[in-house]
Amino acid sequence: MDIGLSGSDLAKLMTKDRTIVERGLVTHLRPTIDFLRKILGSDEDVVKAIKKSSWLLSFSSHQIMKNNIVLLRNSGVSDVKIRKLVLICPSYLTQKPEWVKDLLHRLEKDFQIPLHSPMFPYGFHTLAAQKKSNYENKIEIFKSFGWSNEYVLMMFRKLPYCIALSEDKIQKALSFYMKRLGCEPAYLASHPSILVFSLEKRVVPRVQVLKILDEKKVERRKLGFYYALSIKETKFMDYFVLPYKDQIPDLYEQLNKIVAP
Incomplete structure (x- = not known):
């Protein structure tokens, strides 16, 4: 089945997580991968993201990712910052939008890092990675x-x-x-x-x-x-x-x- 990745990229992906096939996820990989490609810009980065977090390909993540991207953009986060954030830790895209919204609020209000700041992706990751x-x-x-x-x-x-x-x-x-x-x-x-x-x-x-x-x-x-x-x-x-x-x-x-x- 054509899912939009080259043979070598697909091999890397399947090697990373064989349960993709076992869970029957192949049937809906194409729209998810196309979505990630729009965010990240290259197949290489798509593979990197999925290797870091195979849950990007779970049944429920596609719409959640879309909702979070819309939330980030509406909050003033540029596509460049979103790409950087996803590459640092792609699993953030699969969190509930309420969680992402709360983190954005803390980062901007409590820590005074503007969402357009170069430090935004790193500040977001730092807060997200710990309680x-x-x-x-x-x-x-x-x-x-x-x-x-x-x-x-x-x-x-x-x-x-x-x-x-x-x-x-x-x-x-x-x-x-x-x-x-x-x-x-x-x-x-x-x-x-x-x-x-x-x-x-x-x-x-x-x-x-x-x-x-x-x-x-x-x-x-x-x-x-x-x-x-x-x-x-x-x-x-x-x-x-x-x-x-x-x-x-x-x-x-x-x-x-x-x-x-």
Whole structure:
């Protein structure tokens, strides 16, 4: 039966979920695939989406997907953002429209991310992927370290994924940056990606290297703290380790630790 996908694409799909045939879904695959193709633009992306969530092909999902697309468009979400959202996690399209509408409201009103923002798909995914009580608990951790609601929102708008981190990782990161290094909430909220960096593999070793250089009072590159943590491992080595390998042999003890996550 012609369902609008090439033989290789169909093989990938059937390999991913053999129950498609067992459940008798082949008879109505064509209209569903045509609908997904209109949203995603290519057979390759259609296959990617279905491989991530084979429930896109369930008996009841076709009309639900249409209703959700209409809801997103009527709410002001562009087709480009919808495509991005579907590629991140296509199962969102199969949720009840009431669920999608509630999430849109929370994202726009509670977290102040406009639906036309580049961060919209990532903010939506972050909230959708966890229970409301879970991310509320994480926000309370930030506030226990003196963060205002405005700083939490600033961080979320810049990098929603920070609220997807585990409570333990958030606690450890805030303890290290704020209590040990003296970073202020304003700084961390405006540079949220450093909260995501691995403390053990990236942050602590690099901080130790910079500390050794400063204690030895050597001339070194005066890069900002955020930049020093963000640059690639090879650049960090070139800037802060290799030039001092003869002058400060101790730096070599840190070599195996300076590994980017």
